[in-house]
Amino acid sequence: MSFGLTIGALARQTDVKVATIRYYEEIGLMPKADRTEGGQRRYGAAERDRLAFIRHARDLGFSVEDIRGLLALQDDPSTPCDLAHELAARQVAAIERRIRQLAVLKGELTRIADSCKGGRMAADCRVIHALADHGQCAHDHAAHDRIAAEPAVPPPTRKAIVRAAKRA
Amino acid sequence: MSFGLTIGALARQTDVKVATIRYYEEIGLMPKADRTEGGQRRYGAAERDRLAFIRHARDLGFSVEDIRGLLALQDDPSTPCDLAHELAARQVAAIERRIRQLAVLKGELTRIADSCKGGRMAADCRVIHALADHGQCAHDHAAHDRIAAEPAVPPPTRKAIVRAAKRA
DNA sequence: TTGACAACCTCAAGCGGCTTGAGGTTCAAG
DNA sequence: CTTGAACCTCAAGCCGCTTGAGGTTGTCAA
Numbered sequence: 355m356s357f358g359l360t361i362g363a364l365a366r367q368t369d370v371k372v373a374t375i376r377y378y379e380e381i382g383l384m385p386k387a388d389r390t391e392g393g394q395r396r397y398g399a400a401e402r403d404r405l406a407f408i409r410h411a412r413d414l415g416f417s418v419e420d421i422r423g424l425l426a427l428q429d430d431p432s433t434p435c436d437l438a439h440e441l442a443a444r445q446v447a448a449i450e451r452r453i454r455q456l457a458v459l460k461g462e463l464t465r466i467a468d469s470c471k472g473g474r475m476a477a478d479c480r481v482i483h484a485l486a487d488h489g490q491c492a493h494d495h496a497a498h499d500r501i502a503a504e505p506a507v508p509p510p511t512r513k514a515i516v517r518a519a520k521r522a
Numbered sequence: 523m524s525f526g527l528t529i530g531a532l533a534r535q536t537d538v539k540v541a542t543i544r545y546y547e548e549i550g551l552m553p554k555a556d557r558t559e560g561g562q563r564r565y566g567a568a569e570r571d572r573l574a575f576i577r578h579a580r581d582l583g584f585s586v587e588d589i590r591g592l593l594a595l596q597d598d599p600s601t602p603c604d605l606a607h608e609l610a611a612r613q614v615a616a617i618e619r620r621i622r623q624l625a626v627l628k629g630e631l632t633r634i635a636d637s638c639k640g641g642r643m644a645a646d647c648r649v650i651h652a653l654a655d656h657g658q659c660a661h662d663h664a665a666h667d668r669i670a671a672e673p674a675v676p677p678p679t680r681k682a683i684v685r686a687a688k689r690a
Numbered sequence: 691t692t693g694a695c696a697a698c699c700t701c702a703a704g705c706g707g708c709t710t711g712a713g714g715t716t717c718a719a720g
Numbered sequence: 721c722t723t724g725a726a727c728c729t730c731a732a733g734c735c736g737c738t739t740g741a742g743g744t745t746g747t748c749a750a
Contacts, residue, residue, distance in 0.1 A: 360746095371737085371738080373737075373738060373739080374736085374737065374738085377736075377737060377738090381736090390745080390746085391745095392744075392745045392746070393744080393745075394744095394745065394746080412736090417735085417736095418735080418736070
């Protein structure tokens with residue numbers, strides 16, 4: 355089964371950095387790896403697949419906590435997959451919100467920048483003035499919601515997770 | 523000039539949290555505030571305007587470091603405003619990139635979620651399988667560039683800034 | 691067998707941009 | 721004069737890693 359992949363080889367295959375793999379082990383996303391006598395990690399196909407799954411889900415914008423849930427599903431394939439759909443749907447909705455927001459911001463910024471073509475002094479610069487006065491804006495805008503969906507159940511703190519992972 | 527605004531009143535007027543205002547003072551975005559005899563902060567119109575400027579620029583997605591540059595321009599209105607335009611243009615470009623990425627992600631996720639309508643077991647769930655296998659994806663996707671533009675000159679570390687602000 | 695050297699190891703701290711909390715002090719109204 | 725909301729400082733926490741120091745292992749050629 356095991357190919358005896360080193361952590362570096364695994365990193366190359368999955369395009370996940372070495373330090374990140376160790377981090378995933380620390381927080382319990384990846385299992386504790388087998389070790390050589392000298393203490394170096396060695397991985398097999400199952401670990402590679404799991405890491406690829408994580409990588410892909412991260413690329414799609416899922417939070418680490420979301421991924422914990424998705425991995426639990428994958429680990430126990432007899433449970434219903436409604437959770438996976440709910441997470442996916444929330445993620446799509448969050449992405450849509452974010453796209454709409456960004457479109458508004460882009461319009462605002464473009465309008466501001468176009469209204470003053472540079473080369474003049476800051477005192478007369480429309481960019482500066484527009485930033486100083488939100489009243490000039492065509493829309494309300496607030497850029498800072500996050501993409502990740504908020505979990506229905508308040509999750510354990512990160513410190514708690516790291517600690518739990520260390521105990522286990 | 524000074525209305526003698528308390529930090530709480532300023533927070534309400536600008537929609538910036540009290541703790542955030544103190545943080546901005548710590549990192550030197552806001553000047554050290556005047557204090558009452560008892561040591562409480564009091565603000566005037568100039569500070570309110572500056573904070574509104576910061577708030578607005580943050581809403582538009584500018585990083586704190588970008589804002590430092592924009593504020594310096596505002597503080598010295600005889601300098602040319604090319605920097606402001608460059609920052610604005612970079613920000614627009616970054617937003618466009620981000621929107622394109624998110625559109626790809628959304629398409630991918632929607633396709634995945636639609637291909638399996640829930641209610642079944644995780645073993646057969648397309649969402650789970652699609653996450654496990656990037657080969658099923660219609661596009662490459664990597665969600666994790668940031669919106670903020672990278673500065674041309676490597677900036678001082680954050681710690682250094684906080685320390686410098688404390689010395690001053 | 692040995693020596694070089696890349697790749698590995700752990701542990702601690704850093705990044706942005708705030709937020710939260712503990713534990714204490716000030717201020718304005720009644 | 722007393723209440724109590726609002727203020728103060730300082731430290732630590734949040735996410736999801738990344739970086740760095742300082743030391744050890746594994747592999748290859750000479």
